[in-house]
Amino acid sequence: MFKKLSLKMKIMVLFLGYCLALVVLILSGVWSEREVRMDIEERMDTIIRSQIELKLKLTTDSLANSLGMIVKGLSEDIQIMMIDRAISKIRFEDDNSGYFFAYKDYTPIVLPVRPDLVGKSLYDVKDAQGVFYVRELKDTGLNQSKEGKFVYYVFSKPSPNGTIIDAPKVAYAQKIPNTNNLWIGTGVYIDNVENEAKTYSDIFVSAIAKNFLLAGLIVCGIFIVFIIPLVWSFYSDIVKSVRILQGNIVSFFEYLNYKV
Numbered sequence: 310m311f312k313k314l315s316l317k318m319k320i321m322v323l324f325l326g327y328c329l330a331l332v333v334l335i336l337s338g339v340w341s342e343r344e345v346r347m348d349i350e351e352r353m354d355t356i357i358r359s360q361i362e363l364k365l366k367l368t369t370d371s372l373a374n375s376l377g378m379i380v381k382g383l384s385e386d387i388q389i390m391m392i393d394r395a396i397s398k399i400r401f402e403d404d405n406s407g408y409f410f411a412y413k414d415y416t417p418i419v420l421p422v423r424p425d426l427v428g429k430s431l432y433d434v435k436d437a438q439g440v441f442y443v444r445e446l447k448d449t450g451l452n453q454s455k456e457g458k459f460v461y462y463v464f465s466k467p468s469p470n471g472t473i474i475d476a477p478k479v480a481y482a483q484k485i486p487n488t489n490n491l492w493i494g495t496g497v498y499i500d501n502v503e504n505e506a507k508t509y510s511d512i513f514v515s516a517i518a519k520n521f522l523l524a525g526l527i528v529c530g531i532f533i534v535f536i537i538p539l540v541w542s543f544y545s546d547i548v549k550s551v552r553i554l555q556g557n558i559v560s561f562f563e564y565l566n567y568k569v
Contacts (some may be wrong), residue, residue: 358479361497365481366457372396372409373493376485388488389418401496406466409495411485412450415443418491421515422465422473429550436463450482450492457481466498476500 375397380388391409395421401407411419415432431443442462449458466476480496490559 329447335407350491361479362457362459362479363493365459365497368496369481369493370482373483373485377488380485381407381487383497385413385489385491388427388491389413392485392491404516406498407495409493411493412447412482414490415447438463442480446480446482446494447492450494451484453483461499463495472559497563 340443376392379395380391383391389411396409396411408421409419410417410421416430417423417427420426431516434443435441440460440462442460442464445460445462449460459479461477462481463475464478465473466478466557477499478496479499480494482492482494485491485493
């Protein structure tokens with residue numbers, strides 16, 4: 310098929326082949342960036358979650374032990390009052406969505422974002438996904454392992470504008486020493502974790518994208534500065550040589566005709 314093409318067409322096909330290869334390279338780079346972004350986000354999410362779980366465990370264990378020493382030997386009513394005073398005003402996270410809560414078995418004694426539930430048994434309460442999170446938190450809190458057991462569920466989240474929304478959450482609970490089944494817990498809303506993971510992944514991907522863009526610009530520059538002129542020069546030299554050859558052949562036959 311290519312034998313039937315003219316020289317000009319063959320060179321055009323070669324040029325278009327270079328162009329197509331460049332386009333494929335760019336598209337593959339864009340696709341690779343997308344895949345890299347997703348992979349980095351997943352890895353960062355895993356790393357940040359493990360760090361947050363460790364932070365929740367260390368903080369809650371430390372606070373539970375401190376409260377246990379403070380309320381040791383006191384009546385339960387006084388213990389509950391002192392625990393309330395100690396943790397009800399604590400807030401953390403950039404959006405102040407982090408807080409501590411405390412329960413007596415399945416009944417909250419301190420629940421800053423839902424004070425209306427204090428004193429009511431939440432044994433039968435489950436989230437939108439069917440998780441009996443109070444049961445799980447109580448069971449893990451009173452029987453916590455050395456590695457730490459965490460509970461994932463959906464719960465009310467205070468937003469910066471003061472409204473309450475439902476959001477996925479990871480929480481950790483620990484028994485308060487020197488009490489009768491009082492336990493304390495805290496958690497972090499997963500959307501905060503996802504946002505943090507996305508922020509870090511954007512930083513990494515942005516650096517990769519800049520390097521890829523620089524490499525792409527270099528390739529394009531080489532293509533424009535060297536490849537296109539080289540192909541054009543090659544084509545021009547061949548055309549010029551063919552024309553000279555044609556002229557010489559014509560002159561030769563004219564010479565023969567003259568001699569004859």
